[in-house]
Amino acid sequence: MDYFPVFLDLKQRRCLLVGGGDIATRKGRLLARAGARLCIVAPEISDELQQLARDGDGELHWREYQSEDLDEVVLVCSATDDNELNQRISHEAQARYLPTNVVDSPALCSFITPAIVDRSPLVIAISSGGEAPVLARMVRAKLETLVPATYGRLAQLASRWRERVKQAFPEEYRRRFWEKVLQGPIAELVFTGQEDKAEKAIEKDLANPQYVDKEGEVYLVGGGPGDPELLTLRALRLMQQADVVLYDRLVSPQVMDLVRRDADRIYVGKRRSDHSMPQENINELLLKLAREGKRVLRLKGGDPFIFGRGGEEIELLASKGIPFQVVPGITAASGCAAYAGIPLTHRDHAQSVRFVTGHLKSDDINLVWPELALPGQTLVFYMSLVGLEGICQTLIQNGRNPETPVALVEKGTTQDQRVLVGTLETMAELVAANDVHGPTLLIVGEVVRLHRQLAWFSPDRPNAQKIDDNET
């Protein structure tokens, strides 16, 4: 983040605006909207600016800038077409630690102004840090269409009732109450101009505390393989309304970034060697938090029902009658295959695909190798980095062609994705030579050949060399 976003309270405060032309007028309009007292200095000042200053108890000085203009102001904007003057103003203002903005000269600014969507009191500010203003404006245009103009009125309604709701409900129920008000029938009443009815409905709900149920619930959500754009809409919505989130190592930081900022975060580990929290404790914790009335987000990598122990986590909840829902996610096999350009099935090469655990150490795993070694199918091994050599060897011993192409996808769908391509015979060596880190997924089958032609995703991983043993 190159800039720290803030909202400044400028009401009744003197703000210096140097310049009186079109651009200055635009700045002046914005400052006036925020209630600033405009102190305008310029040899010529547009009619509109003059009016804005007069309406807002401001000042007009028809002359050149002088250093004393910086006295007793809280903010400085320079919008002159004189480069030297702009530089001088920036220099002097910043020497006095005043927030300074020089139009179109980011280097001379200590703050920049964002593109805004104004639904006061709701204001959305968008900035590209000055790097891509056109993009910021495009995002603004999208938001303009997305956020109904009447949201301002909804925000005003919320503001009117804020205190009373605060007194009526403890904190954790308050947010739920507001969510119901702001996206339910009451919001619709406001949107259709029936604010009096909306007020009555709130009044009624406040009088009836049963309105907000006190029971917590659990959302078992698949966070996908890494790229946050692969989240489902439902996952995103639940992530935005959780009180607490339990997550593990496979959930990417970019996905975690989308969880509601105020939610408590509990890391519950899950690495091969570091089970920071035993599975039973996770199950118990989910139960305990839900019983406290919290909305608990159990966020897991990929899909919760594919090698994710998702079933175990909700069995306990189900037996205790705690409400829960399960949201599927893109499993590593789909994500990695798509982002590596390897279709998992293909009419010519593979008529079926199997998702197989590669975590072979545990006694209760009994794979039927002669079946896995049959041609015409794609095998996807999860958790297979440690056992990789054994897997390839065993497949060959059971009759699968040693030349069968194999891909190892490392950190699939993320900006660190790397794809190693070899064969059952060469893969172990290739991995040993390439300093591979988890998570990795092993794809075995003829479909891997398509990678060379269909790979489309190029992450910005530094030194991303193509590793394809079949290339020579």
Ligand code: SAH
């Ligand atoms: N529930 C998860 C899988 C959990 S098992 C899912 O549906 O994807 C953990 C294994 O998933 C890892 O050992 C690795 O094999 C695989 N995996 C998860 N994310 C991955 C990624 N981004 N790239 C490659 N493999 C991944």
